Amino acid sequence: MKKRILVTGGAGFLGSHLCERLCQQGHDVICLDNFFTSQKSNVEHLLPLENFELIRHDVTMPIYLEVDEIYNLACPAAPGHYQYNPIKTMKTSVMGAINMLGMAKRCRAKILQASTSEVYGDPEVHPQVETYRGCVNTLGIRACYDEGKRAAETLFMDYHRSNNVNIRIVRIFNTYGPRMHPFDGRVISNFIRQALWEKKITIFGDGSQTRSFCYRDDLVEAMIRMMNGPDEFVGPVNIGNPGEFTIKQLAELTLKLTGSKAKLEYHPLPQDDPMQRRPDISLAKKWLKWKPTIPLEEGLQKTIDWFKTIQLSDYRPPTPRY
Ligand code: NAD
Ligand code: UDP
Secondary structure, eight states, rough: OEEEEEETTTTTTTHHHHHHHHHTTTEEEEEEEEOSOOOOGGGGEEEETTTEEEEEEOOTTTOOOOOOOEEOOSSSSSSSTTSSSSSHHHHHHHHHHHHHHHHHHHHOEEEEEEEEEEGBBBBBBSSBOOOOOBOOOTTSSHHHHHHHHHHHHHHHHHHHHHOOOEEEEEEEEEEEOOTOTTSSHHHHHHHHHHHHHSSEEEEEEOOOOOOEEEEEHHHHHHHHHHHHHHTTTTOOEEESOOOOOEEHHHHHHHHHHHHHEEEEEEEOOOTOOOOOBOOOHHHHHHHOOOOOOOOOOHHHHHHHHHHSSSOOOGGGGOSSSO
């Protein structure tokens, strides 16, 4: 059935791919974005489509639309981006969630929240399971994002319990792929940009901290499955690729795949940087019949190939981070 679907943050890295997939499925897609960490070029190719509509709007402000489903992705996601204006980050997570949940309640729409592995903070439980309650420093520089996303999860559960809103919560682990902002400061975009255009690769700490990297197509598939899954499973559900790599291994793989001679350069580890991260995806396997299909080397190559096609001057470097 053709649905009217709102994607907040729809012009971003993940949002633009989600919009693309939903348009291909024949739905009427409304992409809402304030372009804080993205640009129109991410959805330019969708603009001519009859079933695609773009609205420049900030989710912290109320908006009235008639929709059947909402994917709530609006929020700066990279540390450099969300720390740029931390108070606005918290407002976006909390007020954005309230505004979108209000819309879902009024329209009786189903609503999915793009939450994050950051709700686990610097985890003492490894791999992370959904029942783990996390270890977040409420006072640290990452808290605007972590606590904002945790509060948004709480709001989702309370609208569900108190107002019967049909919700879904996915906890996304580090995801990468074409259309990442080349200056977002995330490790994959930094390493590829540095390997292709600069003479150094910046490793924070000694590079022994780990992350698990999921390719964007696998992620978008899981989000859509979760939205369309059974109502009794609202989540939270971990979505990510359980392959775990140290940051040093990632740097070496990037050098190998780009053929770059950039030198590894060591910098201090930022405050509260999690030392390990890997999703337990048993719930996603069970309820969504989903598991990632694209290994890091393959996805990294596709991402490198895309970076080679862009002009860095088309992107604004918004933060002073490397
Ligand atoms: P992104 O920065 O590319 O996308 C976020 C989008 O939201 C951008 O287009 C931005 O302009 C928009 N936005 C920000 N504040 C807004 C506001 N107040 N009003 C309207 N639009 C606003 O990042 P992404 O990686 O595509 O992340 C999308 C979502 O997924 C985010 O909610 C993020 O927290 C979540 N997530 C992503 C990852 C990942 O690794 N990519 C991991 C965990 C969670
Ligand atoms: N990182 C790094 N060099 C960079 C950017 C990031 O070593 O140029 C490290 C960072 O300290 C962290 C990991 O890579 O340990 C992942 O960072 P990212 O910002 O991509 O995501 P997050 O920390 O939110 O998982």
